[in-house]
Amino acid sequence: MFRDMRTIVWKELKEILGQRGLFKGGKAGLFILLACFGIIIPLQSGPQWVSSPLVMIYWAWVPFLLVSGIVTDSFAGERERHTLETLLASRLSDRAILAGKIGAAVLYGWGLTLGCVLIGAVAMTAVHGKGRILFYAWPVALGILVWTFLVALIASGLGVVVSLRAATVRQAAQTFSVAFLILFVPLFLLPMLPASLKAKLMGLLARADFTAAALVVTGLLLAAGVVFLLIADVRFRRNRLILD
Amino acid sequence: MSEIAIRTDKLGRDFKTVTAVDDLTLEVPAGAVFGFLGPNGAGKTTTIRLLLGLLEPTRGRAEVLGRDVGTNAGEVRALSGALLEHSGLYERLSAEDNLEYYGRIWRLPAADRKARIRRLLEHFGLWDRRLELTGAWSRGMKQKLAVARALLHRPRLVFLDEPTAGLDPVAAASLRDDLSSLAAREGATVFLTTHNLDEAERLCSRVAIIRSGRLLADGPVEDLKRGLAAPAVDVRGRGFSPLLLERVGALPGVARVETADGRLSVFWEAAPDTPRLLRALVDGGAEVEEVAVRKPTFEAAFLKLIKDETKEEASCSAI
Numbered sequence: 001m002f003r004d005m006r007t008i009v010w011k012e013l014k015e016i017l018g019q020r021g022l023f024k025g026g027k028a029g030l031f032i033l034l035a036c037f038g039i040i041i042p043l044q045s046g047p048q049w050v051s052s053p054l055v056m057i058y059w060a061w062v063p064f065l066l067v068s069g070i071v072t073d074s075f076a077g078e079r080e081r082h083t084l085e086t087l088l089a090s091r092l093s094d095r096a097i098l099a100g101k102i103g104a105a106v107l108y109g110w111g112l113t114l115g116c117v118l119i120g121a122v123a124m125t126a127v128h129g130k131g132r133i134l135f136y137a138w139p140v141a142l143g144i145l146v147w148t149f150l151v152a153l154i155a156s157g158l159g160v161v162v163s164l165r166a167a168t169v170r171q172a173a174q175t176f177s178v179a180f181l182i183l184f185v186p187l188f189l190l191p192m193l194p195a196s197l198k199a200k201l202m203g204l205l206a207r208a209d210f211t212a213a214a215l216v217v218t219g220l221l222l223a224a225g226v227v228f229l230l231i232a233d234v235r236f237r238r239n240r241l242i243l244d
Numbered sequence: 245m246s247e248i249a250i251r252t253d254k255l256g257r258d259f260k261t262v263t264a265v266d267d268l269t270l271e272v273p274a275g276a277v278f279g280f281l282g283p284n285g286a287g288k289t290t291t292i293r294l295l296l297g298l299l300e301p302t303r304g305r306a307e308v309l310g311r312d313v314g315t316n317a318g319e320v321r322a323l324s325g326a327l328l329e330h331s332g333l334y335e336r337l338s339a340e341d342n343l344e345y346y347g348r349i350w351r352l353p354a355a356d357r358k359a360r361i362r363r364l365l366e367h368f369g370l371w372d373r374r375l376e377l378t379g380a381w382s383r384g385m386k387q388k389l390a391v392a393r394a395l396l397h398r399p400r401l402v403f404l405d406e407p408t409a410g411l412d413p414v415a416a417a418s419l420r421d422d423l424s425s426l427a428a429r430e431g432a433t434v435f436l437t438t439h440n441l442d443e444a445e446r447l448c449s450r451v452a453i454i455r456s457g458r459l460l461a462d463g464p465v466e467d468l469k470r471g472l473a474a475p476a477v478d479v480r481g482r483g484f485s486p487l488l489l490e491r492v493g494a495l496p497g498v499a500r501v502e503t504a505d506g507r508l509s510v511f512w513e514a515a516p517d518t519p520r521l522l523r524a525l526v527d528g529g530a531e532v533e534e535v536a537v538r539k540p541t542f543e544a545a546f547l548k549l550i551k552d553e554t555k556e557e558a559s560c561s562a563i
Contacts, residue, residue, distance in 0.1 A: 007348040015336050086332025086393075089296050089403075090349050091322035242298050 001096045008092075008100020009107060016070055016108060033112070037062050038119030047128040050121060050136045053210055056143040059117060063152035067109035068180070071159025072172035074101040075241070080168050088238050098160070098236045102229070105156035106149070113148045143214055150221035157228025158183075164235050248307075249274040249401055249433040250295060255304035256457075257290055264290040266457035267304065272450070274400075277427050277434040279448030279465075281441070283550065287457035288437040289329055292403050295435070296321055309400055325399035325432075327407055331390035335379030339370055339389050342378060343396055350397035364392040368422060384415030391423065401433045408443060416440075420447060445542045453549055460549050465542055472548050473540030474499050474511040477518055479525065480534040484508050488528040495524060509538075 042049045078084035124134040159176055166172035250272035257265040265287045272278045282288050293299040295308055297317025306313040308320045333342050347357035365371040368388040394402050408416040424447055427434045438444055444451055445465050452462035461468055484503055493501045499511045525532055
């Protein structure tokens with residue numbers, strides 16, 4: 001299955017990145033993203049960028065944004081461009097197709113994010129290094145590595161689930177946006193909590209041990225990722241995809 | 245290898261209240277170019293989807309290359325190639341990359357894959373344009389590339405769903421020639437759907453005709469022509485009186501007689517007996533100017549079959 005998955009990833013990335021022309025293939029957009037996430041924002045934050053654990057939260061957002069731009073195309077795009085049925089008529093198993101589509105989105109989002117992370121460190125070293133190499137503290141680097149992967153996995157899983165049954169890429173993108181908002185409803189509700197409860201929560205956060213909190217968040221992200229993968233696996237049915 | 249490439253037994257598929265395929269029982273011999281014909285909406289594409297395991301049947305079963313589609317659809321797909329309703333090409337990829345992708349999917353070894361891609365692209369006259377994105381190509385070129393993709397992994401069975409639909413006559417003829425020579429060279433069974441009767445007659449050794457999901461007839465084209473379309477003799481002249489027409493109609497082997505615009509058409513149940521007909525006409529006082537024997541055409545056979553079926557349906561609904 002891994003070989004089949006690799007084949008799909010090869011084609012997906014070739015389609016996304018391999019188009020000719022600076023603007024056609026989104027290459028200009030890619031440069032802007034790398035410059036924005038990897039250089040401008042880190043430099044605005046100053047040298048503490050590579051030492052603060054809060055940077056993990058920043059980087060965790062980036063793969064979500066990157067993946068959301070491409071993942072809704074995974075099945076809805078194939079359906080819209082009439083390539084899905086031919087793919088389904090091939091020897092590939094259901095799981096290989098699904099894993100390939102999710103894998104491509106994860107690799108794209110995670111890979112680009114890690115590229116931005118490295119560019120950020122290089123930019124920091126160049127501007128604030130004073131002859132020293134500035135890099136993230138190892139627990140932070142590990143946290144970035146794991147969180148960005150898990151967030152890319154969540155976004156890819158959610159995007160593929162939405163894309164599986166959408167008739168068009170536009171419909172998939174709209175549904176993905178709504179699902180994204182629903183995921184963050186708890187955050188929007190926070191300001192509405194009673195002041196005493198909010199104070200208690202803030203106190204809890206302030207006293208929390210960084211490692212324990214990071215592990216809890218990692219566990220939650222992992223659980224969410226697994227849930228979306230399972231949903232995608234359940235929803236992927238060849239004959240339903242043809243009828244849709 | 246099984247002698248029968250495809251065998252269906254009362255295969256059926258309903259979509260809510262519509263029956264797309266209705267108790268289809270069919271056998272396709274291995275190595276044949278088999279034409280699956282019918283008007284639009286007859287159930288041809290649904291049948292291909294059922295045979296490839298892309299749709300589950302509502303009833304009945306199908307066996308493809310000796311495998312039960314219900315339980316071994318993956319194996320059936322692994323042994324088959326398909327050009328479905330749409331060409332299914334990735335328009336943001338080059339022609340070579342489209343074939344490279346499917347070559348990898350079918351796990352052709354790298355060296356064989358490259359050689360095979362080159363051979364097919366050269367055969368279809370597309371080698372020089374292999375690096376172009378297919379999105380800018382004409383429909384004819386896309387169809388050729390899609391046929392190349394369907395044959396890339398040397399499948400034992402190829403499904404071609406209306407491969408020449410929408411092509412101009414020149415492109416269609418060229419693709420037909422390619423299909424014909426490739427099928428012979430590759431030795432695969434070809435399951436071809438089309439509503440182009442001329443194409444079916446030229447390419448197919450056997451055909452099946454369906455309408456509203458029901459099988460109306462199947463067999464070699466020549467047999468269907470003989471069995472369904474009567475040969476006719478057209479006579480141009482004068483003096484075809486009602487009495488004479490009655491006498492001609494009573495001749496042995498004559499199925500029916502029609503007159504229009506000074507032309508007498510005599511339809512025969514089997515081979516026409518032209519000398520006897522002419523004798524009867526001359527003896528009956530007619531003046532014969534021109535005689536032409538009309539051979540049965542596949543189109544006439546097909547239309548008769550569809551017309552008879554329509555009549556039967558109408559009488560059933562009247563009851």
